[in-house]
Amino acid sequence: MKNLFLMTIFFTGVMAMSCSRKESAVNNYADIGHVKSQINKLEPVEIDYDRTFLSEDQQQALYDIVAAARYMDQIFFKQVYAKNPEIQQALISGNNPDFPVLLEYFNICF
Numbered sequence: 001m002k003n004l005f006l007m008t009i010f011f012t013g014v015m016a017m018s019c020s021r022k023e024s025a026v027n028n029y030a031d032i033g034h035v036k037s038q039i040n041k042l043e044p045v046e047i048d049y050d051r052t053f054l055s056e057d058q059q060q061a062l063y064d065i066v067a068a069a070r071y072m073d074q075i076f077f078k079q080v081y082a083k084n085p086e087i088q089q090a091l092i093s094g095n096n097p098d099f100p101v102l103l104e105y106f107n108i109c110f
Helices: 002-020 032-040 056-080 084-093 099-109
Strands: none
Touching: 032 099, 056 084, 084 099
8 A cells, every 4th residue: 555655646746747847839930130120021910891892791791791700710820830839929928039021920820
């Protein structure tokens, strides 16, 4: 019984140590100057439309389509690479000075 207890304590400790050594999801990335140059090539675009051409029902349908597209974006985000949410969170919460630029580019891509 004593041996079982000691083995349980040992394996619990090993598991705790392995969990505490979590590696960052972002370890290797392109030169930050290159990433900035890629961002600078892109221009923000706002797509608007003349709302007078649509009835209230059509406007509501359009809003519903956009809302559905947001769900589809999240599905695509995870479907492309299952660790995308983990990478995004690492870029948000990490203390690397390059992470804000990488996060901006990451968000543009998704």
